[in-house]
Amino acid sequence: MALPLLLDDALVATESGFALRVSLPWIRSMPVASVTDIAVQVDGSPVPVAVRLDEREVEPDALHAEQGWWFIQDRLELRGERMLPPGAHDISVSFVLVVPYLQAGPSGPLCLPFRAERALELGDAASVRPHSTAGRTSGREPAGAAQDDAPGDWIVSASAFNWTPEVIRAERTADDIAIGVVADGVASTIEIEAGQVWRSFPEPSDVDVDAFRERLASAGGAVTIVGASLDDWISPTARRTEQERLAFLVPQLRAAARLGARGVRVPFGQAGPGLLRLAQPVLHELGVVLYEEIQGQQTLDLPAVAANLELLQGLDDPRVRVLVDISLLMPSLPPSYLDELRRGGVDEELVRRLETEWRAPATHQAVIAALREGRVPPAVHTLFMNLLVRFGRSDVADLEPLLPLTAGVHLKFWDLDDADGRVSAPIADIGAALRRTGFTGTLTSEWGGHEWLDADPAATTRAHLALAQRALSAVGTAR
Template sequence: MTLTALRDDALAATADGFALRLGLPWIRSLPIASLAGLHVEIDGDTVTPLQVDVNGRQVEASALADEAAWWFLQDRLIVRGDRGVGAGAHRVIVSFDLVIPYLQIRPDGPLTLPFRIERTLVTDAAPAAPLSPVIDPHTGAPVLAPRGSARDDTTPPDLPAAWSLTASAFNWTPEVILAERAATDIAAGIIADGIAEAIEVEPGQLWRSFPEPDAAEVEALRETLEALGGRVSIVGASLDDWLPGSRRRDEEERLAFLVPQLKDARRMGALGVRLPIGQAGEPLLRKVRPLLHDLDLVLFEEIQGQQTPGSASAGVAIDTIGLIDDPHIRLLVDVSMLMPSVPESYLEQLQRGGVALELITRLRNEWRDPATVEAIVDLLRSGGVPPQIHTLYMDMLVRFGRSDATVLRSILPLVGAFHLKFWDLDDADGRVSEPIRDLGALLAPTAFAGTLTSEWGGHEWLDADPSEMTRAHLALARGALAAGSRPLA
């Protein structure tokens, strides 16, 4: 993520020590118990004990595992210690583990990510000034169009009426984390700015009351979007399988965690909710199926990146969806499966991070060669990946796919939606448009009816305006889909 967990105004002096404002370095809200092993150094001194403000109380950092509160994405935790910090600059190091309760990486527990953030901070620094609104020179009033953007008055190419181009509010994640505007206002702004008429949303980014948002808040967002002529398409649901202490929820607990999110999706007027492929599992899918019918919702299971219909991680789940054979349970395909090459902006980050030019050249020229995968894994196993880019490096083994669009043919009858994932807008050799054009050609002779959503993943390393990026990508995607869907002369 381009936004650091320690911002310029993170360090403040208090009467008995310091307060450190710590941002959540993740993409959605998490239980506060997810924060483990918190360690703070100031000018080389380890500070202990540490307290964290939780709902008006100060809790020992070591006792956070016993807390039921949640860490909202737009909030910063206040970490307190008794070491004095005088005026001026101080070298601050914060390290901790972050437990991701909805992602499993090993049989006996969830994914745990180590973080180490080091910055020089000035005591009681003023926060960065918020961005100035764009002012209409004629009226003197703020305008809705984002800075630097321009409306395209050309007639867009036609798409089949059943294909709906939408945008994901996930594209605005860095702006949500920055918290200069409420997350719901940012989501509504996508519609107000004319970027899309429908949006995917992530409840874990929208409401402090997640995972059971207040019904009035949910309905207020729906009413706001409707007043702007927009709507919610799909809701990114979460299934937090793991509780503190690495205890896995049983099936009834998993269902109880998911049901409020389904009801909220219905309140938002969404057509469905989204989960990772295979996470629900057949028993839960069968348990939740009657409620999906009652609410008239589709549960989409998303396949992306290195996953393919024939892969071990996705094949069984796809077979299960086919076996259940219910239009209320469908696949969502992310075109990150179909990447012809690695984004140049990503390669630049790897090279800056210390990856050898030899491997960079290989990634640039031989991405789909199986031997390239071996080279990626070999460097990882050797310990040669610099720690500061370890998470970014893993994208090549998880989030970046190497398949051709033809691998989708066998599963198209089960697909109800697509993510048009993009990382940057460098379309040299069709690296962005080619998978979308191939998808258009694949869908044209079918009866596909559903959403195709612009989803930007590159904000993890690119500091760019999400409105400009999404608007430009939607235009590119519309053109590529139209070109692919036209019959050959």
């Protein structure tokens, strides 16, 4: 995602040189060992750096052996032994982030290159906040959650994920931001991301969970679903065994149960038959649901998707359910996204085609051809990949086999331009379809457009919730 690496106060002087404090450009905390190939330039010249972890300095090539985590609100502090004069300096930083829960092909995890260049004013080392160094293994900052709503209700919630850019800026703590969704009256129930809220992720401590639950209960709120993670890869070459995957997941299940949430969410098909069968007794013991989220360009005619659906149907376990993200059901592309592609230099003919013929198979082929032929400018390459991953072309009728298993919905939106019902129609469609199946779950406003839009998340989420309520009321489903 296009999230900031270098904030305004990233460059500070130290007694022996400088520190460059790099923000994590991702949506959840990551293992420190997932950071590779670090390179820094100052005023056009390469500068060797060491990574500051707690009170130690570690060579970048040695990070693979570290056990700590880069909490989403912390900075990874890179220290250089070069004294810099006061004033502005042209800074460049690059690294590769190994994403341990996303696979790239059959042999390893997704590895994403990140790079940022900007002029930064040299600040004072005193501006480094005590909690701004990555690599710590636990934390004890408070936050909250509460009791669940009665089964059978249609609960319309907001996702704290909508505030991700604010979480990364770290002007408030992540738990303050999540609780603020309720305290500020945006919604009374929320989804949270375990890897955003708890510094002790991926093994949320009882202290962290209890503090969050108590504070959110005091604000009058409840958590519906916790976004969990399955980090299948220990390193770019080592994959976890099924028992190790279970051991990674279970602390997150226990945290969700302690929080009073209905369950946890993982990607559709990622668990697989082995882990699902290992997890079933734990799910029943804790009384929580494992939601498998299907989204974007996943379709039921894909062999892996069809096989996983057959597995879930065979299990027929109320503790293993489906969560449908309506990014599957996009009648057209967000105008704000198309504008961003234009600004990034994508060929106007292709952009017009995306604008008018999004669902045509030939348009999909044109997108693939543009990538293969190198016609996508590097600055928008990651954004462009949404066309192949995050934006779907299905109709609600295509989802019929999923609906009896569906217990949650993400009302995904990118911007609020509802011309021709591009935002509201998929909400009404999925609502009408679920009403026919006796759905008893949650529907959550989830904003994906913060990847390219600089908008107020509270105002944006409020407006979307109002739009969603109108769309659901029109088909007789809203509470």
